[in-house]
Every structure is written in structure tokens, then in C-alpha cells.
Amino acid sequence: LQLGADLRRALDGDANELQLHYQPTIELRTGDIVGFEALVRWRHPVRGMISPVDFIPLAESTGLIRPLGRWVLAEASRQAVAWGFDQPGRALTMAVNVSGVQFDQPDLPQIVASVLAETGLPPDRLCLEMTESVLMTDTEENLAVLLSLKDIGVKLAIDDFGTGYSSLAYLRRFPVDTLKIDRSFVERLTGAAPDAALARTIVQLGQSLGMATVAEGIEQYAQFLALRRMGCDLAQGYYFSRPLPAGEAGRLLRDPA
């Protein structure tokens, strides 16, 4: 309960307790950075770093996900413009995680539109990541929200793909641009009993449906090679970079190692 009050204060206050870290997305064919995923961090004055795994559920159950979600969208979009994502030429995309609870709010498209207008980020430079559950619950309502978001022109990605139960029929019906292959399938490529079947199947599914594929959680060179050979488009993971504070992420973008 105290933590809920603390989160409210962190959102109101100007102490910069909330921050975004940025993890690059890499094009497997070229090794180029093609964007970043924003990941929220909370530096609690007493408890120290609190993981989003712990405070996102709290934000969802207290309604604070609304102001928190808006803040994350605005901060990530502002940073993307500061890094020149709005410039023509190099096509860079900022990805933001959006909770299922935010999709339950029919004004999500208006919030996204107003953040884009305030920051000047072109819609196609922003990608919203959702879990499969968004496709499987409150289907008609969520489909309407996703279609409005597509009208605005933002990209849509399914996060942790392969861990939920979305049917192929749903996948076809929803206007999704990108499948993010869950880290567990990447891990299995090099595990004790190596298995490439699931990762390969998701890459092929993406190709059949005209969706880009992103491999999550690449930690080893062998995983990078295997996914590139399969024709996976993009990747993230500690092998390339951990999520970084804005300053370090900006240096990496200007000056890739």
C-alpha cells in the first residue's frame, strides 16, 4: 500500500525516480541498430531499484498504469525525437511496452495521438508492444482499439510471442506488424538438447503473414548465427547490448562498437 502511494508521488514529483532504459534492436543481416525498446526503471529513494516486474502489476491494480503509461510513451517519444528518429533517411523505431490494462481503455488511441502531436514523433517511428493476451481477451473491443492505432499509423508488435495461446485465425485478423520471438525459444537453440523447430516455425509464420520477426534474448554468437540463417529479421539481447541509460544508448547509436 505504501508502495502505491510512493509510485503516485514518483509520477507527480520531479525527483526523476522514474527513468527509461533503452535496449537496441539490431538488423540481423547488417548488424545495424534499427531502433530501441524503452524499458521503465524505478529508483525508489529507500528501497533502491524496483523492477517493472514488481511495480507494473501494482500500477495496473491501482489505476496508476494510466499516468505511468502516458509518461513512458511521452518520454520515449521525446527521446526518439532528440535522437533524430523523426529525420528522413535512417529509419529508426522506438518500441514501447503497453500493458493489457491500457488496451482496456478505449481512449488509448487518443492518448497515443496526443503524445505524437506533442513530441513531433512521426507515427511510423513508434511501435507499441503488447502480449498475446490482448488478442485473446475482450476481442472485439481490443480489435477496435488496434484498428484505430493502425489508422494513426503506429506499428504494432506482439511481445513474448509463442508463450500465449493466440490462434492463427486471430493473428490474421489483427493488424500486427511484428512478432517478437520469446526468449525461451532462443535459449533452446543452444540448450542441453538443442531445438530449433519452434524458433524456425515462428520465423516462417511471420514470413507467411508478412510480419517482421524479432528474436529476443540473444546472448550467444551461435544463437545470432542460427537466427540469421533462418531469415529472422531483427534481434535484441545481451549479446548486442543490455538496456542502457539514455546517455549510453545515444552514444551507442552515434558510434556503434
Ligand code: G
Ligand atoms: O528490463 P526488464 O526487466 O525491464 O522488463 C521486465 C518486464 O517489464 C518486461 O516484461 C517488460 O516488458 C516490462 N516493462 C518494462 N517497461 C515497461 C513499461 O514501460 N510498460 C509496461 N507495461 N511494461 C514494461
Ligand code: G
Ligand atoms: O517482456 P519483454 O520482452 O518486454 O521484456 C524484456 C526483458 O528482457 C527485460 O527485462 C530485458 O531487460 C530482458 N532482456 C533483454 N535482453 C535479454 C537477454 O539477452 N537475456 C535475458 N535473460 N534477458 C534479457
Ligand code: MN
Ligand atoms: Mn517488450
Ligand code: NA
Ligand atoms: Na518479450
